[in-house]
Amino acid sequence: MAEEMTLEQIYALYDRDGDGLVTAEQLHEKLTQEGFEVPLSTLKAIILLATKTGEFKILKSEFRKFILIILETENFEDILYRIADLDGNGVIDEYEFGILRDKMGWSLQFPGKEMTREQFIKYVGQYLEK
Numbered sequence: 001m002a003e004e005m006t007l008e009q010i011y012a013l014y015d016r017d018g019d020g021l022v023t024a025e026q027l028h029e030k031l032t033q034e035g036f037e038v039p040l041s042t043l044k045a046i047i048l049l050a051t052k053t054g055e056f057k058i059l060k061s062e063f064r065k066f067i068l069i070i071l072e073t074e075n076f077e078d079i080l081y082r083i084a085d086l087d088g089n090g091v092i093d094e095y096e097f098g099i100l101r102d103k104m105g106w107s108l109q110f111p112g113k114e115m116t117r118e119q120f121i122k123y124v125g126q127y128l129e130k
Ligand SMILES: [Ca+2]
Pocket: 084, 085, 086, 087, 088, 089, 090, 091, 092, 093, 096
């Protein structure tokens, strides 16, 4: 039976200098070693959106939410959706949309009603640079 690592142990693998922050570079290096190919620029964008530090660093308290988003999603739109859905109820409401919009610097109107995952991805997809 495989021994389950605690979040604390997993975090220590990423935060190798032990300063209590995981940088985008540390995260990228580790994920690459594990076989996850996520561009550094995408990781930086996600970290900026998903964390409170406003820098490309992840606090231990935010790490769990963050690492689950990275490992369980396949594309940037989906990651944005997961980050935007703050209450986790599966739809993006006006409040949640406004927070994401401000962080992204979009001048994008809320379409008037809550968006499902599919609607959200379609709606914001046109504003994402490929
Ligand atoms: Ca929601």
